Amino acid sequence: DPSFDPKEHQHLRYNPLRDSWVLVSAHRMKRPWAGQVEKPPEEQIPRYDPRNPLCPGNTRANGEVNPSYDSTFVFENDFPALQPDAPDPGSDQHPLFQSKAARGVCKVMCFHPWSDVTLPLMKHQEVVKVIDKWAELSEELGATYPWVQIFENKGAMMGCSNPHPHCQVWASSFLPNEPALSDRCQRAYFQNHGEPLLVQYAKQEAEKKERVVVENSDWLVVVPYWATWPYQTLLLPRRHVLRINDLTAEERGSLAAIMKQLLTKYDNLFEVCFPYSMGWHGAPTGPHLKEDNSHWQLHAHYYPPLLRSATVKKFMVGYEMLAQEQRDLTPEQAAQKLRNLPEEHYKTRAN
Amino acid sequence: DPSFDPKEHQHLRYNPLRDSWVLVSAHRMKRPWAGQVEKPPEEQIPRYDPRNPLCPGNTRANGEVNPSYDSTFVFENDFPALQPDAPDPGSDQHPLFQSKAARGVCKVMCFHPWSDVTLPLMKHQEVVKVIDKWAELSEELGATYPWVQIFENKGAMMGCSNPHPHCQVWASSFLPNEPALSDRCQRAYFQNHGEPLLVQYAKQEAEKKERVVVENSDWLVVVPYWATWPYQTLLLPRRHVLRINDLTAEERGSLAAIMKQLLTKYDNLFEVCFPYSMGWHGAPTGPHLKEDNSHWQLHAHYYPPLLRSATVKKFMVGYEMLAQEQRDLTPEQAAQKLRNLPEEHYKTRAN
Ligand SMILES: O=P(O)(O)O[C@H]1O[C@H](CO)[C@@H](O)[C@H](O)[C@H]1O
Ligand SMILES: O=P(O)(O)O[C@H]1O[C@H](CO)[C@@H](O)[C@H](O)[C@H]1O
Numbered sequence: 039d040p041s042f043d044p045k046e047h048q049h050l051r052y053n054p055l056r057d058s059w060v061l062v063s064a065h066r067m068k069r070p071w072a073g074q075v076e077k078p079p080e081e082q083i084p085r086y087d088p089r090n091p092l093c094p095g096n097t098r099a100n101g102e103v104n105p106s107y108d109s110t111f112v113f114e115n116d117f118p119a120l121q122p123d124a125p126d127p128g129s130d131q132h133p134l135f136q137s138k139a140a141r142g143v144c145k146v147m148c149f150h151p152w153s154d155v156t157l158p159l160m161k162h163q164e165v166v167k168v169i170d171k172w173a174e175l176s177e178e179l180g181a182t183y184p185w186v187q188i189f190e191n192k193g194a195m196m197g198c199s200n201p202h203p204h205c206q207v208w209a210s211s212f213l214p215n216e217p218a219l220s221d222r223c224q225r226a227y228f229q230n231h232g233e234p235l236l237v238q239y240a241k242q243e244a245e246k247k248e249r250v251v252v253e254n255s256d257w258l259v260v261v262p263y264w265a266t267w268p269y270q271t272l273l274l275p276r277r278h279v280l281r282i283n284d285l286t287a288e289e290r291g292s293l294a295a296i297m298k299q300l301l302t303k304y305d306n307l308f309e310v311c312f313p314y315s316m317g318w319h320g321a322p323t324g325p326h327l328k329e330d331n332s333h334w335q336l337h338a339h340y341y342p343p344l345l346r347s348a349t350v351k352k353f354m355v356g357y358e359m360l361a362q363e364q365r366d367l368t369p370e371q372a373a374q375k376l377r378n379l380p381e382e383h384y385k386t387r388a389n
Numbered sequence: 390d391p392s393f394d395p396k397e398h399q400h401l402r403y404n405p406l407r408d409s410w411v412l413v414s415a416h417r418m419k420r421p422w423a424g425q426v427e428k429p430p431e432e433q434i435p436r437y438d439p440r441n442p443l444c445p446g447n448t449r450a451n452g453e454v455n456p457s458y459d460s461t462f463v464f465e466n467d468f469p470a471l472q473p474d475a476p477d478p479g480s481d482q483h484p485l486f487q488s489k490a491a492r493g494v495c496k497v498m499c500f501h502p503w504s505d506v507t508l509p510l511m512k513h514q515e516v517v518k519v520i521d522k523w524a525e526l527s528e529e530l531g532a533t534y535p536w537v538q539i540f541e542n543k544g545a546m547m548g549c550s551n552p553h554p555h556c557q558v559w560a561s562s563f564l565p566n567e568p569a570l571s572d573r574c575q576r577a578y579f580q581n582h583g584e585p586l587l588v589q590y591a592k593q594e595a596e597k598k599e600r601v602v603v604e605n606s607d608w609l610v611v612v613p614y615w616a617t618w619p620y621q622t623l624l625l626p627r628r629h630v631l632r633i634n635d636l637t638a639e640e641r642g643s644l645a646a647i648m649k650q651l652l653t654k655y656d657n658l659f660e661v662c663f664p665y666s667m668g669w670h671g672a673p674t675g676p677h678l679k680e681d682n683s684h685w686q687l688h689a690h691y692y693p694p695l696l697r698s699a700t701v702k703k704f705m706v707g708y709e710m711l712a713q714e715q716r717d718l719t720p721e722q723a724a725q726k727l728r729n730l731p732e733e734h735y736k737t738r739a740n
Contacts, residue, residue: 054484120414126393134590356540362567
């Protein structure tokens, strides 16, 4: 229809990684907001807090003392959702009451000894060290576990209970729902088109440009065509890479650079320490290391909750939980907004 | 394994309505919480607010004046995510850039003329009127639209921007993701077992009892075996019923009664106006009215966010968004807690 305008007319878009649809109703941004206003993220964080269990030299809940680390620091989560030795629940046999054993390990990884920095404010080499540690943990835990989930919950709004810069790594004896679905979708695409889904997608987006936020010779960040969160992004390598530990030293350097660029833009959007949950998806590991996984492409998802300002987020509630995800601005509008933001962080910008 | 204890040992449970798994790690309730604390739900709401667009006699954003209604009141959402006449986006043809037309209608339905009541505090006959109106709208919109989503976002924590008791009804030209998935799962179960999934499930739970919260001769409320939200419940008829408009007058009466019971327990749990998103799922409508939908069973889902107290909710964030949903107490623990709460609302209880 020639009169169709995605910014004015609601429509559905297909998410090929999850085999589902999102409702795009950009005209909804026009409604006034009288609902919940969040506390703005805290900006005054001390570099060192003697009571913070993540700081160097401090004692954690289990009595262990952190070393005086000066780069990254990894330890076992003191309240892990996954433990290595849980007994098997057995099964009720009835198809509606099925359970399975779940085993694994949960690690916490501090990015830096200081509590008052975040990835975009860290030095390039410090971010490279984070990437190297991600690769190391993926390789180490992936030797036996079928799935190693690296994820970062940033900001109190995203359930993060400690302001010290850190992420988590949960390895499990099972392939969780989301990677299982993504595996199915990528496999089907590869079978039908002879090329990995996300390799083809990166090529298309690099040409179309309208959803690109930042790019360099190895990496591309886009607001995906099917984004559900307002400023959701997808970080993709241009080369076909299965897992984070397959990245070359050069690719780790260009990854650190593009991450700093993206996260600086995120912070600049509302001039606030931007909350999000992010995580890596790569080919499954453990027993899957022996299989052909060429349908997989390494990528990271960023899911930030903010919609209108530093204090008004998007609520994924009634309609979204019970029927379908819905967004209030187009992915192209979000990409353009992020693309046009300054490359220098608002905190370090000269006045 | 004889040593298995679901309250101590993490395990996976299967959700047959979504063909997915949830990680149950009940031992996580032991960890201390130092993260975000929500504003407690507002308790002092005036019965009538001259600036509230949902109150009787007031003027809404589009200039329309509400009637002086004395029961339920339905009007078109002034900022609808779905409009009846959006043009067709056409398609890019490329499999990774697929879009579809989306048309529909969004209605708002006030439950009561007063802003300071909620369903559990309304009179029995007033709740019956809400149910009658739900049935009427389902029938009316379902005559042409394939899906009519009735849902309630209750509380600012669930993105509700108006304290007046109300719900929404969004009818769409497409079958959204969640009912499409549920349709697939219920159909497969019916084909394999010759009985509707949720009819069989209600029978099993009525016998097992350990997850039952409240029940009467027509209805059953359980914390489902596969619940993801801490105090999530599933409201089920005992009889095989496809749609809400198929309910008899007697069943509407017993539904009003059990809803009041459940919602009173919810409010009593933390002695606060309990936030949640809820909604109805029944057999698809419009063109699907002519098909055989005997695999479907009418039901309502309640998804409340609170976990530890009136101000500490469960965050479905990094691991949940990227890998798999995880819960911190067992469904049996949640059901027992709700079951044991008083039947009288804390606000009307004699001291
Ligand atoms: O329509 P409302 O109540 O203004 O908005 C609320 O419910 C909608 C449907 O679940 C969501 O899309 C919005 O994010 C939420 O704030
Ligand atoms: O492990 P944390 O940071 O204490 O907890 C946070 O992340 C977890 C994994 O996404 C979630 O299950 C929790 O709800 C959230 O508060």
